[in-house]
Amino acid sequence: MSLRRLSESMKLFPTQEVGSLSKAPFLKKITRERIEETRRWGELLGVEGLDELLNLLRDPDKAYRNMDRLYDYASLFAIRFFEKAGLDVVWDGEQKRIEMYEYPLSYVENFKFLGVVKVWDNEFYRKGAFTGEPKLKKPYHLDEFIFVKKHARREVKIPITGAYTLADWSFDEHYIKRYLDLDDPIEARRRAKEDLVMDLAKNILRPNILAMVEAGAKRIQIDEPAVTSKPDEVPLMVEALNESVKGIDAKITLHVCYSDYRMLFPHIAEARLDQVSIECANRDTIELGLDDGRRRGYHILDCFKEYTPWLEVAVGVIDVHTDLIESPELVRA
Secondary structure (H helix, E strand, O other), X not given: OOHHHHHHHOOOOOOEOOOOOOOOHHHOOOOHHHHHHHHHHHHHHOOOOXXXXXXXXXXXXXXXOOHHHHHHHHHHHHHHHHHHOOOOEEOOOOOOOOOOOHHHHOOEEEEEEEEEEEEEOOEEEEEEEEEEEEEEOOOOOHHHHHHXXXXXXXXXXXXXXXXXXXXXXXXXXXXXXXXXXXXXXXXXXXXXXXXXXXXXXXXXXXXXXXXXXXXXXXXXXXXXXXXXXXXXXHHHHHHHHHHHOOOOOOEEEEEEOOOOHHHHOOXXXXXXXXXXXXXXXXXXOOOOOOOOOOOHHHOOHHHHXXXXXXXXXXXXXXXXXXXXXOOHHHHHO
């Protein structure tokens, strides 16, 4: 182990980023202003091959014919961005992904996209339906991991959308047919959803995770933003997560955003996890101090202390949905 990696492994509070970055400027419409923005950021971050990229961008037709090359550069920009910020664990901020739901399901058989759904603000995704048992076309994050691993100078993690969220955000046109003879439609939907979630865990999540681990991945982050929207289904999410990582030798993190995290308890204690990643700053104050009134965004840590004292908790100390740039003093508090 290098001295740098040894130092990072001994840190009391190693840092990472959770969630996607904005796409690199050159992945949008190529303009003179965006080429200049690319140059400024590339020089600041010390991105390798910057001159080649700039020359490519100066011929937009050629650039658009070489989108794979542009996506590689976008990933490299994100990696260097995180490293320049001093983070200990890095990835590429979803530069090569369309969206956390649509992208993985484009690699799944027996699934069809139906229409566009608004998430929030001007963010949208294409929602779809399962028409049969989900089958994996090919591992969809493997190439991403291999690229990041090749270029990163820090420890690497790869996030993957969890089975529960993929099912919850989709329609079911297949599993419900198994239970049409039940008198209780609510029970029929419950059983159908359980079947779908567990098949996603077995057929989609686990093969993807296993492929990355076999290629050298040491950290996997499973994203389940949908889970606490239906508190009675938290046990199902835990069961699916455990199936997804069964026999996997890697550090497993569960990330849940925008939630009442109390809904996770006590069921989260049964999950095969090493770390839980949660957002705290977006429900906190911007006042300095450690008392409960000022640090109300961190009250949930008491639940983790009570129910899962063995788990690492990665607390989100930056609120990305405001224009405020938190001071070092506030983050330390």
